[in-house]
Amino acid sequence: MIEVEHLTKEFVVRRGRLRRERHVVEAVRDISFHVERGELLGYLGPNGAGKSTTIKMLTGILVPSGGRVTVAGLDPSKRRVELAKRIGAMFGQRVQLWWDLPLIDSFELLRHIYRVPADRYRTSLQRFRTVLDLDPFLHTPVRQLSLGQRIRGELTAAMLHEPELLFLDEPTIGLDVVAKQRVRDFLVEINRERGVTVLLTTHDLGDIERLCERLLVIDRGSLIWDGRIGELKERYGRDRLLIVDLERPVPPLEVAGAVVERVDGPRQWLRFRGPAADLTARVAAATRLVDLQIAEPDIEEIVRRIYAGER
C-alpha cells in the first residue's frame, strides 16, 4: 500500500537579512519502509523528527528531494488529485474545515468534492455523529468550536468519503479521555472490519499502546526503529526499575548490578536487569530501607529510552 525507498527531504533556509546564508535542514533523510494493506501503524518521534514532513510527502503536497514514494500504486506528488480521492488526511494542528461555516456545511461541501452518493453520505455521517458525538455542535460555525470539538469534526471530514488509506497527524490532540477512547475504538473498528490502512503520528502513547501493532520511530530525520511493539518492549524494556525510599537523602547509591537513574530526596530510582531479590538484598545491606517497589518499564519509559538515544 505504501512503499518508501530512500526518501529524503531537505529544506533550504536562508538566514540573515543582507548576506543571506543558505542553510540546509535535512528534515527526512534516507528512510525506507513498506506498509501492507490493512496495517495500522504508529509513526513516532520527538518534536522536529520529521513525521509531519514524511506525511506531507506521502500525501503528495511536498515533493521529495530524493528517493521514491508509491502510495496506493501512485506517485503522490505527480498524481496528487487522483490519490486525494482514495486517501484521507488529517493534520491535527491545522484547521481543515471551513472556518466561517457551520460544521455540517463543511461536511456537505466535502460530500460534493469527493462525489459521495447521498445515501452513502447519510449513513457515513450518521456513524460519525454517534461515535464522535457531533450533534451538540453540528450547526455551530467552526470558529466557535473548542479544540476537541473541532478535532472531532476534522476526523469526520477526513473520513467521510470512506478512504482506503488514512494519514492521521496527531489525531487525538486536544481530545478528552472519553473522546480519545471513542476515536481509538473507531479506528480499530474501521481497520479490522473494513481493512482501512492507517498511519498515524502521535505524542500520546496511549494511542500507540491501544492501536498500533507496528511502530516506526524516526529521530532527527532517520528511521531508528521499524517493528512490532512487542519486540520493542523486549529490546528496550528488559531493564526494570527498583524504586527505593531511604531514611534520609543520601548521594546516589553504588551497588553492583544497578545504576541510579534519578534521585528525589530520600527516593532513588535504580535501573537493573535480572532478578530483583539479589539487588534488594544488596541495597538493604548498603543502607536503611523504608520502602521499595519494582516498576516494569511502560511504553512511555521505553520511548523515552529510545529518544534518549539508547541502543
Add this chain to the structure above:
Amino acid sequence: MRLDWEIAKRGWRRYAAYPWATAAGVFTNTIFGFLQAYILLAVFRHRSHVGSYDAADTVTYVWLAQALIMTVYVFGWQELALRIRDGAIATDLSRPLDPQRYWLAFDLGRAPYHLLFRGVLPFAVGALVFRVHYPSPLEALAFAGSVALAVVVSLGFRFLYNAAAFWLLDIRGVMTVAITLNLFLSGMVMPLTFFPGWLRSIAHALPFASILQTPVDVWLGKHHGADLAGVLALQALWAVVLLGLGRLALRGGARRLVVQGG
C-alpha cells in the same frame, strides 16, 4: 457543476455571516460617492464634456463605481496568499479539487452578495440625489454580462498576484502595487476617459479596464453593436489569459511548495 454551485453558495454565506461589515461598507461607499460626485462635478462647471462623458455620465459613473467596488473587488484580497503563508494550502492540495476552480466558484457566489447588499443601496441613494443615466433593457442585459466577466477577470488577477506567495510568502508589497495599478487603471479613481489620450489608450489595452471601466461604459451605452461585442470579447479574453497564467503559477508553485508549519 453541482460542486461549483455548492461552493458558490458558501461564498455567499461566508459574507452574509458578517452583516455589520456590510452595513459599515454601505455607509462608507455612500459617503465616498457624495465626495467623489461633488469633486468631479466641479470640473463640469466650465465645460460640458470631459473626454466622452457629460455631467450625467459622470455622476452615474461615480455611483456605479461605488456600487461595484466590492463586487469586482478592486481592493486587496489575499485569502489564497494567506493560506500559502500559514500552510493551510496543504489542506487544499490534499483534496481532489483544483484550488483555482474553488476560488472562482467561491468568488462567483460572493460577488452577487456584494452586488445586492453593497451595491444596490449606495446606488439608490445616489440616484435619488443626482440625475443618473439608466440603461435600455438591452444595455442592462449587456451590463449584467459585463459585470460577471469583470468578476472573473478580477478573480483571475487576484489569484495571480496571490500565487506570488509561493515564491515570496509575504505578498504585501506585491499587493500594494497590484491595488494601486488596479485603482487607477480600472477607472476606480477617475473615469479612464478623463485621462490624457496616450494614457487612456494604454489603460484600455490593459486588463484593469475590464474590471470596472468596461461594465460602467456598457451601462452608459458607450458601446453599441460590434463595438459592444468587441469589449465583451476583450473581457472574456482577459479572463481566459489571467486564469491561464494563474494556473501556470499554481502548477509551478505547487511543485516548489514548502508547506509552512508542522
